[in-house]
Amino acid sequence: MIEVLLSIFCLLAIGAAITTCLSSKIIRSTFFFGITLFIIAFIFIIVGSHLLGVIQILLYTGGTLILFLFSIFLTGDWDYSNLGETFHKPITAILISFFFFITTTYLISESNTFAELEKNFNLSKIVSTQDVSKSLFNDWIFVLELSSILLLATIVGCLTLLKFRKEVD
Amino acid sequence: MFMLLVYTSILISSIGIFMLLSKKHILSILIGIELFLNGINLLFITICKSYSNDVANIFILFILVITACEVAIGLAIFLLNQRINRTIDINDLDKLRDN
Numbered sequence: 001m002i003e004v005l006l007s008i009f010c011l012l013a014i015g016a017a018i019t020t021c022l023s024s025k026i027i028r029s030t031f032f033f034g035i036t037l038f039i040i041a042f043i044f045i046i047v048g049s050h051l052l053g054v055i056q057i058l059l060y061t062g063g064t065l066i067l068f069l070f071s072i073f074l075t076g077d078w079d080y081s082n083l084g085e086t087f088h089k090p091i092t093a094i095l096i097s098f099f100f101f102i103t104t105t106y107l108i109s110e111s112n113t114f115a116e117l118e119k120n121f122n123l124s125k126i127v128s129t130q131d132v133s134k135s136l137f138n139d140w141i142f143v144l145e146l147s148s149i150l151l152l153a154t155i156v157g158c159l160t161l162l163k164f165r166k167e168v169d
Numbered sequence: 170m171f172m173l174l175v176y177t178s179i180l181i182s183s184i185g186i187f188m189l190l191s192k193k194h195i196l197s198i199l200i201g202i203e204l205f206l207n208g209i210n211l212l213f214i215t216i217c218k219s220y221s222n223d224v225a226n227i228f229i230l231f232i233l234v235i236t237a238c239e240v241a242i243g244l245a246i247f248l249l250n251q252r253i254n255r256t257i258d259i260n261d262l263d264k265l266r267d268n
Contacts, residue, residue, distance in 0.1 A: 003170050010177040017184045017204055026196055033200050036181070040207050043174075049214055052229055056210075059233050064203070064240050071196060071244045075251045088259075093191035101183040108175060117219040121171040125218060132226050140227050147234045154238040161245040 002123060006046055013039040027072055034065045048126040174215040182208030193259050195247040199240060206236050 016036040023029040037060045045053035087093075108114045136144060181204055188201025210229045217225030246265075251257055254264050 006170060007173060010173055014177060014180055014184075017181045020200060020204065021184050021188050026194060029197060029200060033203065036204065037207065040181075040211060043211065044214060047174075047214060047218060049217075049226060052210075052214065052226055055230065055233060059237060060203075064237060067240060067244050068196060068200070071247055074248060075257060087191050088193045090191045093187050093189075096190055097183040097187035100186055101179055104179050104182075105176065108179075114175070117216060118171040120219040121215075122218055123170065127217075127223050127226055131223055132230075135223055135227055136230070143227075143231060147231055150238055151234065154241050158241050158245040161242075161249050 002046060006043065006123075009039050009043050009046065013043065030065065030068050030072060033068075034061060037061060037065065047123060051127070051129045051132055171215060171219070175212060178208045178211035178215065180208070181205075181211065184208075195243070195250065195257055195259050195262075198259060199243045199247075202239065202243075203236065206232060 013036055016032050016039060020029050020032040020036055023032060037056065041053045041056035041060075044050075044056055185201045185203070185205030185208060188204060189198055190201075192198050192201065210232055213225040213229050213232075217223070246262070247257070250262055250265060254261050
């Protein structure tokens with residue numbers, strides 16, 4: 001049952017990602033991007049990482065996606081009439097992304113490490129929130145503090161970029 | 170099932186790379202970066218299922234933090250570019266140097 005559900009969600013995630021890429025308007029692109037994020041969050045929950053799934057929904061859908069939407073609303077008049085016209089060297093981009101896909105899949109399919117990982121793959125293993133938080137606040141406390149400083153620097157950076165500049169007419 | 174998740178994550182990352190390289194709209198480029206990082210997150214969580222420890226979960230949490238910071242700064246630059254240069258084209262970002 002879980003395998004079928006995961007397969008469906010994987011196909012949906014790929015479909016939503018492709019639609020995000022090919023949408024003709026930025027608002028549609030953002031909408032399908034949100035759907036992709038939701039589906040990936042559901043995949044996280046299905047494979048047993050409940051905490052990450054919830055954080056993905058809260059942080060992306062509640063935070064990042066709203067930021068995107070506000071940016072679109074604030075610059076609504078400045079949207080291209082058709083995003084299809086905004087492709088910049090699409091053939092090169094297709095070749096590079098295709099090369100990335102082929103190379104990575106080849107390396108993974110030939111790798112002994114990934115064959116070993118596939119044998120040990122266990123969907124029933126659930127990562128508890130307690131274990132993650134224990135690990136976070138004991139073994140990774142230094143990196144946690146660094147990330148909080150990074151967030152603070154981001155706030156200062158955004159304020160410096162936007163708040164203290166005069167609008168040019 | 171392991172390989173399905175791995176290939177899904179790589180495909181989503183490839184779509185992200187395509188968006189990152191092919192679009193002129195700054196928001197589309199940011200969405201491309203997000204898609205790429207989400208694919209990597211999915212790969213991390215898939216690999217994590219084969220190990221007994223939870224390091225991948227911690228890594229993903231930090232990737233999410235970095236992604237949120239990157240999006241905030243990226244959108245600030247996008248709004249600044251729109252406010253000063255009156256454009257949303259990535260090719261006009263270099264004009265911000267003059268202001």
